Amino acid sequence: MNIHLVCTGTELLIGHTLNTNQHFIGGCLDAAGYRLAAERCVPDTGAAIAAAVREELARADVVITIGGLGPTTDDLTRDSVARELGVPLKYHPDVHAVITAYLAGRNVTVPAESLRIQAMVPENATPLLNRNGTAPGLWCPASGGKVVVMLPGPPRELQPMFQEQVLPRLRELAPPEVARVAFSVCGLPESAVAEVVERELAPFADIEPAYCARPAQVEVRLSATPALKARLELARARLMECLGDAVLPAGCSEPAQAVGSMLLERRLWVATAESCTGGWIAKTLTDLPGASAWFSGGLVTYSNDWKECLLDVPEAILNDYGAVSAETVTAMLEALFRRYEADAGMAVTGIAGPAGGTADKPVGLVYIATGLRAQRQVSRHLFPGNRDSVRQRTVTTALNQLRLQLLQAR
């Protein structure tokens, strides 16, 4: 099944809005065993939208459009597509009722005319319920058994609609073309992961691996024909065994989630002491809902004064070894246990750049201390890249170091 995507919206072309919808839909299709074969972005004009849908419909089985379903003058997708398909729009009282109920629950009033516009549906189309907004999606049959699917642009409206209503309908059109499994590996370089994967997959010539590298983390995806689903599971199990603790548990796309669930399960409280990352580790932990059940707090000791006053790092250590040293980061971690009664802790200090590097201590040098009361570990790193990259890698590496310690302490 050939699936093409047409994103409408001038805001995507002039650098206002990053096209996260393409990323989301491509990823969902891939995970479901389908492939997004092509994508294009066109401005908000009826002519551009109609031409793009016409061209893509000539070469695809399913064309998904995004955006332009609202009630304003630049919302032209519904009209342009209906005209292109030669289908009249028809007032749909059920859609009108659903939108009215949605707005009533939110105490919002909208001009009757704009309500009516959004209740106009191509005669042969099935409306797709919008849980988080007014404009319904539209599933529109086209000639030759093809389909045009129109989705609203806001991600919080599009995402549940795609997963709950579009994917199941695609599955009815055609079975998945590939079976796929994926897992994330943390703390090994991509080349080391690839070496293990290539070696272990040698007897599995029918399984294709792919890698997606993120800072200090690699996602491995394996694919095969749907008939080989069982073999795929076997290959995954084999790889996960070889890669051992470096593999994040199912459902975790980053180490913070694994850390959080182990802390919660063992009723341990974690605290952080950050210098170069400036609060990013704490921010990453508190991105997770429910962090208040296992994260007590964090100290961002950016200046040496704060390191001395809040973490009791001795002035002598700061003078003799410097703020970026194994000695300093060790003292920072110790203070989390001794003074702040943490059960688990992470401390980091480093040179994120662009300034501040020296021959001895270049930009990218980072010390990370993590541990539980009975078990501490200090590591030294030289991270590549710019300020943002060094900081991001420090965050992920610190979280993963604590994750491995929690695993070992089991």
Next chain:
Amino acid sequence: MNIHLVCTGTELLIGHTLNTNQHFIGGCLDAAGYRLAAERCVPDTGAAIAAAVREELARADVVITIGGLGPTTDDLTRDSVARELGVPLKYHPDVHAVITAYLAGRNVTVPAESLRIQAMVPENATPLLNRNGTAPGLWCPASGGKVVVMLPGPPRELQPMFQEQVLPRLRELAPPEVARVAFSVCGLPESAVAEVVERELAPFADIEPAYCARPAQVEVRLSATPALKARLELARARLMECLGDAVLPAGCSEPAQAVGSMLLERRLWVATAESCTGGWIAKTLTDLPGASAWFSGGLVTYSNDWKECLLDVPEAILNDYGAVSAETVTAMLEALFRRYEADAGMAVTGIAGPAGGTADKPVGLVYIATGLRAQRQVSRHLFPGNRDSVRQRTVTTALNQLRLQLLQAR
């Protein structure tokens, strides 16, 4: 001048990689007075790349391709485009020398063959120097005065190449089509900004406004024909006067930058005390290079214990008013001045959700206290959206509240 973009790379279609290059190029062109008229993504196959370039070249003056210039088997853009244009590839000794020098400076050795592949250049093309990688960009004339520009995919290679070498060449092809000015407004809702802009622009019928809303912030862009550049500046000055302190200074795209430069200029030190944002304010401040000259540190007091121990929030206040209250946030800010000797401070507490809301204190309720020693302000907010949105708005609003106080204290 019609500019179309062709992004190559299966990773963009299967949800591995977010297409930040499109966002970057669209924004750069827009700022320079040009318009990206269309974009498409195709997989890494020679046939798909050639077909896309052929189709786009039929309707555009300039086609920019991204990706597929490296030395591996899935780097097919250079070959496919040269074949499409009917131009032979020719070994380019200067390009070879530049790549060799680049690699030598990095102590990297690369197989001679892959070096040679990257030194093959379409006969009539001008290579574009790559400061941050090996594959050069290519500026390739096509028939009818058209041009195909091939750029490498990694953003750190593409971005300087586009700004330093592509934009100036585009300016030689055709003058900018629009003149544009932009500024950011912080702390006013989009509707209030639009009201002022529409009112004040009434006498400027030849100037078109556009808005880009981000959490707690709005970017305003004004455009007109290039001949009206002076009128555009006049309109901007008028709007900035009407919007007053809500406008961020030139060169600042977010309030943290304005806060940082005022603190640096006045030699003041800021500290933070965060609950619901969990370190995100400190992270945002330390995203800025040089933050160590004005940010002393931050406290992430997520639990009530930490609020009591580190910020001396009286137990009575926590019991009587709760952790999310004006009383608590005031006590948090006071501690930054009294106990941590800050010159300026920000304190926040709130309910980010998804759990933890009550009828009295719903998800989205946030208290923000900011100030200088002589001047404090506490505000109460009910932010919409999910956990991430509530936290992001809290960060921007706290930074902007302090920014306004710093302006008033001048």
